[in-house]
Amino acid sequence: MSQSIATDFFSPEEQAEWVEEPDISHLVTEDDTLINLLAEKQQRLLTSCLYSSWKPGIPFLVTANVGLFYAINKPAIVPDILLSLDVEVPQDWQQKKNRSYFTRIIGKPPEVVIEIVSNTVGNELGSKMKDYARISVAYYVVYDPLQQLGDRLLRVHELRATSYTELETTWMEPVGLGLTLWDGVFEGKQDTWLRWCDRDGNLIATGDERAETERQRAERLAEILRSQGIDPDELLS
Known part of the structure; x- marks a missing residue:
């Protein structure tokens, strides 16, 4: 709003409200259903580059915020990123059974799930990790760009038996992909981004x-x- 319009139509007290920075401390900007701008852009980077440049030789599905239904009569888990190999989106995806990831219908759990931490509500290193282990997701990745869970930005876990073991490497051999932190510009924003990479650390291009x-x-x-x-x-x- 221009200064002249504000002067013409609003009282001095009302004008001050436009100038002063509002108090937003009471607003919930990230929770189990809301994500922040950083996480939204990060999700798009992780999904779009695989469809643009990755050629594993088999069909694959990579999604953001799609419900993962692992059992009948159980609510879905909604991972930030889900990667499943050797699967295809059904042709008739308007049917309800084809609009989400139903492990019973698709026939397998996804190979990789990535959670991008916005706050401590999601309990990514606690109950959520146990949930993915119970579903038998092979690799569980926790990316913590705001360092809500400590000093470490990236943790990659591999399922062994019925629980996860944190890896010293970010390379996931059965998947044929790794992860790396990249300082650069994506869609006009300079930041540290989580990126897919090959065995040698070369980025999967956007x-x-x-x-x-x-x-x-x-x-x-x-x-x-x-x-x-x-x-x-x-x-x-």
Whole structure:
């Protein structure tokens, strides 16, 4: 709202409310159903890059905030990120049974679940970890960008028998993926991001990163052609 409009229509007391920073300490901005902007963007990064650039040779499903139904008459668990290998989204996904991840229908639990910690309400290192172990999720990852659970940003757990063991590595061999922390810019925001990577630590590229790589490759090819006296634009005409 412009200053002139505020002056014309509001009293000095009302104008002050627009200028002073409001007290939002009483508002719940993150809980089991609300996520913050950082977590939302992080979820999109983790899902979109696999569909853009990962080629495991088998179908896969990676989702954000989709219900995981592991038993009849039990409420769903809703992981921030779910990755399941060798599965496909049913063609008729308008049917209720195909709109969520039902382990009984799909036939298996997901291989990887990632929880992005926003607060301590989710109990990611307690009851939630036990829930995923009971479902037999092979790898359980806890990413704590706001350090709500301590000094460590990233924990990767592997299911052994009926409980999780924390790994010293972030590489998940049966999945063919690893995780790494990357300082960079995603969608205009500079931050430390959780990224998928290959065995050697190379990032699984986003669609924009792939496009930029292709653009640079085309420019290098054009320079080589010009050095040989060939106009690349004429080749395309």
